[in-house]
Amino acid sequence: MQRLRQHRASWLLGLPVLTVIWGATTYLGAPRLERSLVTAADRVVETTGAVGTEPWLRVETRGRDLIAKGEAPAAEARASALERLADVAGVRRVVSSIGIVEEVSPFAWIATRSTGDQIALTGSRPVEIGRATLAGSLKADLPEAVSLTDESKAARGAPPDFLAAAHFAVARLRLLARGAVATVKDTTLSFEGEAVGVAEYDALRTALANPPLGFSIGHADILPPTVPDFHFGIERGRAGGLVLTGYVTSESERARVRALATEAADGAFVDDRMRTARGLPASVDGAALARFAFAVVALLQEGAVEFDKDALGVSGYALDAQAVGEVDALIRDQRPAGVAARPVALNVRPLSPYRVAIRREAESVTLTGHLPDVAARERLLIALRPRFFRERIIDKTRLAAGAPDGLVRAFEVAIPNLATLASGDLSANDRRLVLTGESLYPASASRIDATLPGMMPPGWTALARVQARNPTERRDAETCRSRFEVDTAARHLRFEPGTTTIRPDFYPVLDNLAVLAKACPDLRVTVTGHVDPTPPPNAVKPPAPAASAPEPAPVTKSAPPQAAKEPPKSVKESGKDAAKPASKSSKAASASKPDDKAREDEPPPDLPRLRALVIVEYLLQAGVAPDQITAVAPEVSDAKRSEMSFALR
Template identity: 50%
Template sequence: MPLPEEFAQGLRRAGWLAGLPALALIWAGATLFATPQIADALDAAGARVASGTATAAGEPWLRLEARGRDLAAEGEAPDVGERETVLAKLAALDGPRRIVSEIGLVETAAPFLWAAIRTGSARVALEGSRPAQIGRQALEARITGALAPGTALDDTARAARGAPPDFASAAAFLAARLSGLAKGGRAALSDTVLSLSGEALDVPAYEALRTALANPPAGFSVGRIEIVPPAVAQFRFSVAKSARGIVLDGFAPSAADREAALRAAAEAVPGGSVQDRLLTARGLDPAIDPKTLIGFAFRLAELIQSGTVTFADDSVSVTGDAIDAQAIPDAAALMREARPAGVKPGPVTLAARPLSPYRVAIRRTPEAVTLTGHLPDDATRERVLAALRPRLFREPVIDRTRLADGAPPDLGAALAAAAPLVANLAAGEVAVSDRALTLTGESLYREAASRTPERLAEVLPPGWTGRAAVTARQPAETRDPAACRAEAGAAIAGTSLRFPTGSATLGPAFYPVLDALAALAKACPTLRIAVSAPADPAKAKPAQGVGGTAGE
């Protein structure tokens, strides 16, 4: 039965549309089958051209990539002529629809910059310039060998001239440092200066970085280092003190804070040992100033013979043996009144024990006389001060002693006997440890220096041992009489040195002039200095001052 005319016309109109799906399937199959073959053919044809661009390093500078029927060319040609020659050879190939040129030229980089950046846990990007004389693959192999196994490289560095000698060693050194940095870590080179930035993965990695950067490759120096220390869950800091010295343990927020702690420890035990067990790490409450915390810890440490000052869980505590009974309330007062902001008070667990050894010292300098250490009572302190003050003209006496039990017998007598000897020195010190007294320093006069050991032995109480090591100051160089007269005149010029009526007491204005004349007299043995005053102040003219002449 024949189809109606309208229905037949509809089938004829839709017939070509019904064939489209079949055509699409045929086209897709042909594309999927043909494209890989086209790409393989392009790669093979391009490889022959690329192999002809091999450099002295043995690697072709031309790199090709098939992108469908297009051929992308990359690399750095030695010059414009060779680039044009290569592009012409590629254009002559049968198969590529078009040649996409991304070929640059080898230029001189000044400064020569290169960087490696950690972009993932197992991925590193290279950028900047690489030496033209080193093949890309050879340099990548050197860098990959310095990275953790399995690390992939994304290398966009371009060949350039101007690289420093032994660039590959420096690049490998920097790449190896990335293993200790988190994502975003950057290791860079600018000519011969190395730099590093990023966050350390953990405390051991941070310490390893510090150690490695202390020994850069030969011919290279370390420039800007911005390594953020790792964060720790429990930040702690401690100062342990004993007769052997100080041990620092725990963490410091930065390298500068660590150095500050080491300086404070060295000052706390002059000549003693300092063991540094500190590690650099973050985790201290931002409200707490690290240097203030360190200073406070050492103020507490001054009050203990042996023991530990500990900062942990945002609080400070101190335990051990106090330097004396007075130190226990002093430590409590410090904890109450001088604690840094943000720090909580911890326990003060101190015991007062007799000091052993018992130490006290008298130090003489041109500026002052200072007493340090311990004395048994106020009476002993006054006895020592009374022995010192009459022998000093203008130097102040600074008393920094504390009271404590455990003093050896006759300590006051020994110090009072040695006080005149140290006061007569130009500079020196009397140091007592139990019943042993040592006198060291420098005398202005050779004869006085040679007599000091004998005099010390004569004045010490029975049962005490003494040792004196006093040297004579070297005499000044002798000058000629004319120079002596000129300097003497300059020393007294413009001065008005007058004794009060009926008195021979020296006033403060006398000392600078007398010091200058005394120093001059050493270099001018023929200089005659006269001090005169009228016999009868009521009738005579105003008194003359200090004068000087020099003769043969």
């Protein structure tokens, strides 16, 4: 028994020695075992790649365990790789994270700037491009300090030239701050993020305008950088051009500012030097600030409007003397909320050049520029009103000294030429007058070009650049007749009792008839007037029209003065013919000596003829040729007709 106890004690005394031996063996043998596992696993990995291609299998060791990753081209390839890994000597366990390469649609690859010096790749990458190959290629576009982590999975369905799109996307991420994302989705590239600086933002906008061949830019939500010195300015040059400086908060705001600048420049140049950045105080409405700045710059002959450090200032030369007070009032009373005011530093100098302009459009005539006094303005309006009695006359002129002698006279002699144009501009720059526009007739355009310079006051020069409108497309005779019937059928045109004034509902019919006559030069139309309907007994009769010439009718398209001055010979003759029976009737009435009261109540016996002549005059001024339109007296059977009549002859 004693011997047994001694044996057990000896065994216990040997345990520490065995523990030390086991620990030493493990410590010294484990690295050797791991190295042998890695070497054996690498040999398996190499067999998963064809010659010249990157293996799809990746293996990590954790002690005696092997972690298998990657995307196998097929299930059989995955099973084969796992089987060979399991056969490696010394392996305890194989953990598989191997996927199968699949066809994906849409094919999306995502690059994210996760930190300032790291870009993470996720989504799908082409199965033809290995992970290491892709990372090595993209690394060439990045600084040394930036690393790539690739968690993307191999897949089929990548667009052609995927590598070019990936290079483009990663290179753009360099210009964006942390959190930015670039996506290649099939053949569309999208970007989200904030630019790291103003120069980087501009470079990014330029690059996005030129994507790789075969690709397009989809969603591009790029925030401009924030700057500490946000400012905005407009400079007007002496010639009227505008230079835009400082910052705008977005590209949409830039478009609005440019539109305002184009309108304010009125044909002069606009030089956009603005950069895009954030930093406008939250209390200031950027759109309201821009509108206000252009309202102020419109009152400058030369100078600048500048917003900086929450305050707006104005300097330079005012448009005229009254503009100084207007600018002061604007800044004092109407500046946007959140904007402080700096002192206004404006001077006044004589206008040079002295400019006035008249623009004729379809429904309006607009006067702009300067005039010397109220009398000059009234003279111009008097010259315009008889020529443009249908159009709305808009007077935007201002008063300022320094007008050249003969200014108003030059416009008075040129306005009749402007009235013959379908559209045009008449402008004076000091003593030089320019007429531009479009005439309804080639002959009229040539006449204006030749005669306008000779009509100018002494010391003035004139230039006419008038083009003839393209000729109307000609139609065949049958089409013309059919169109005439459609345009005039069931059109009940009636003058107000006792008047010769064209009513508003006449214009569409007459304008269509004028257009048809131009397209059908062989069309010959007669116009017959009408009498007033018989009033009911005891009805109050309207006053008879004056015996003078008929009131001119409004026109939509002016004709040459020769055509509008007098009706054609056929009209005159028909007028005489219509007047003869009326004269005889008058003599008979005089012989019978009816009651004076009854004679006053009757309309003039030639009222139908006067109405027909008014219609003819309107059509002549609208461009109908004199030989195409004739006023005729009503037939005996139509003597009591109560509406206008149009017929072909």
